[in-house]
Every structure is written in C-alpha cells, then in structure tokens.
Amino acid sequence: MGSDTNAQYVPEETDPAKIIVELCKLFYAQGWVTGTAGGMSIKDGDLVYVAPSGVQKERMNPVDLFVYDTKSKTYVSKPELYKPSACTPLFMACYEQRRAGACIHTHSQNAVMASLLWGREFRIANIEQVKAIPKVVEPGNLSFFDTLVIPIIENTAHEEDLAPDLEKALLEYPMAPAVLVRRHGLYVWGANVWKAKIINEAIDYLLELAVKMRHAGIDPAGDIGSEQLTRKI
Numbered sequence: 001m002g003s004d005t006n007a008q009y010v011p012e013e014t015d016p017a018k019i020i021v022e023l024c025k026l027f028y029a030q031g032w033v034t035g036t037a038g039g040m041s042i043k044d045g046d047l048v049y050v051a052p053s054g055v056q057k058e059r060m061n062p063v064d065l066f067v068y069d070t071k072s073k074t075y076v077s078k079p080e081l082y083k084p085s086a087c088t089p090l091f092m093a094c095y096e097q098r099r100a101g102a103c104i105h106t107h108s109q110n111a112v113m114a115s116l117l118w119g120r121e122f123r124i125a126n127i128e129q130v131k132a133i134p135k136v137v138e139p140g141n142l143s144f145f146d147t148l149v150i151p152i153i154e155n156t157a158h159e160e161d162l163a164p165d166l167e168k169a170l171l172e173y174p175m176a177p178a179v180l181v182r183r184h185g186l187y188v189w190g191a192n193v194w195k196a197k198i199i200n201e202a203i204d205y206l207l208e209l210a211v212k213m214r215h216a217g218i219d220p221a222g223d224i225g226s227e228q229l230t231r232k233i
C-alpha cells in the first residue's frame with residue numbers, strides 16, 4: 001500500500017528556467033502577476049535567472065529567460081528581442097543582502113490594500129499562519145505568539161528606482177522576510193525557490209486576512225482577546 005503511494009511521487013523539476021515558467025503560471029492564476037506585472041528570479045550558484053521585461057509572465061518559455069553570471073558579470077543567455085525585467089536590481093539586492101536563492105515580486109491586491117491601510121510597517125500577530133515565516137536572523141520560524149513586521153516603502157515611477165529604498169529597508173529591518181511597496185505590490189525572497197514560494201503564499205494569506213480584520217474593526221497586531229470587544233454575541 002505504502003509503496004503504491006510512493007509510486008505516485010513526481011520528482012521536483014530542478015531546471016531554474018523551467019521552475020520560473022511553471023511558477024509564473026501558478027502566480028498568474030492567483031492574480032499576482034497579471035497584465036505583465038510582477039515576476040520572479042532564481043539564483044543557482046553564480047547564475048541568476050530573470051524573466052524578460054514587459055511580457056505576459058504566464059506565457060513565457062524557458063528559452064525566454066535571461067541568465068546572468070554574477071562571477072563574470074555577463075549574461076550567458078540573453079534573448080535578443082527582450083530586455084531583462086525592471087525588477088532585476090531589486091532581485092540582486094535580495095541576493096546580495098539576504099543571501100537569497102530566489103525572489104518573487106507580485107502585484108497582489110492583498111499587498112496593495114495592506115500598503116494603503118498601514119503606515120511605515122505592516123504588523124500581524126497571534127495567527128497560526130505566521131508559523132510559516134522564517135525568523136531570518138536565526139534558524140527556525142516565527143511562533144504563534146510572534147509579531148510579523150514587514151516594512152513598507154514608497155512607490156517610484158520606475159521599478160528599478162525602488163532599489164535604494166528596498167536596500168535601506170533590508171538594512172533597517174534585518175528580521176523582515178519581505179518588503180511591501182505602497183500602491184504597487186510585494187517583494188519576497190527565500191533561501192531557495194520552494195521556500196520563497198511558501199513564504200510568499202503565507203504572507204499573502206496574512207495580508208488578506210489582516211485587511212479583512214481591519215474592515216471588521218479588529219487590530220491584526222492586537223492581543224489575543226482584544227477582538228472580543230468587536231464580537232456580537
């Protein structure tokens with residue numbers, strides 16, 4: 001019985017270009033990368049894989065991706081028709097300052113709504129899903145009783161101009177697993193692509209929940225029990 005179940009196991013894809021193409025389709029279905037927005041990147045050793053700029057991110061082929069060698073500082077694969085994603089300097093900042101193995105940028109409406117409802121930082125506490133978020137500065141994940149804090153930076157006219165403020169936020173918030181961009185979206189990274197995917201999903205869930213809590217008059221960072229004041233019994 002057990003071996004039958006294992007026979008169903010499909011090994012994970014290991015080609016970064018194929019993984020980016022696969023995940024962008026999933027993110028499109030979530031409404032995170034529609035209308036050419038958002039994207040993602042993977043760092044595999046010295047090589048950084050990045051999507052082309054301005055393309056429908058759910059319709060890319062592996063050969064469309066740019067591959068940059070951080071050692072030789074040259075592109076080892078450079079599709080002729082395209083320019084690399086405008087998010088590239090931001091992905092590079094996450095690789096350099098966070099030793100990330102993958103970065104995801106979404107235009108999730110949950111991220112945009114949260115950026116409109118919170119000021120300089122987003123906070124949520126005492127929700128089970130925070131246990132999917134790494135502590136970043138030490139091994140392990142946040143506990144149920146920890147507060148997740150995500151800095152919010154202001155948007156700029158061009159994506160690449162966000163890089164200095166993102167770099168500053170990464171320095172000022174060493175424990176942050178992501179950065180929100182007001183009226184724009186979210187940057188998330190992880191030690192590898194699957195961790196980045198999980199963290200992105202968990203953060204999006206928490207952003208959506210926090211926005212709903214706010215609309216219900218509940219403080220998402222409030223103490224356990226404080227929400228009872230808003231409950232109609």
Ligand SMILES: CSC[C@@H](O)[C@@H](O)C(=O)COP(=O)(O)O
Binds near residue numbers: 039054
């Ligand atoms: C809807 S256009 C969005 C872009 O300006 C940008 O914000 C973005 O997320 C994607 O940039 P791109 O250069 O296409 O990878």
Ligand SMILES: [Zn+2]
Binds near residue numbers: 037
């Ligand atoms: Zn964007």
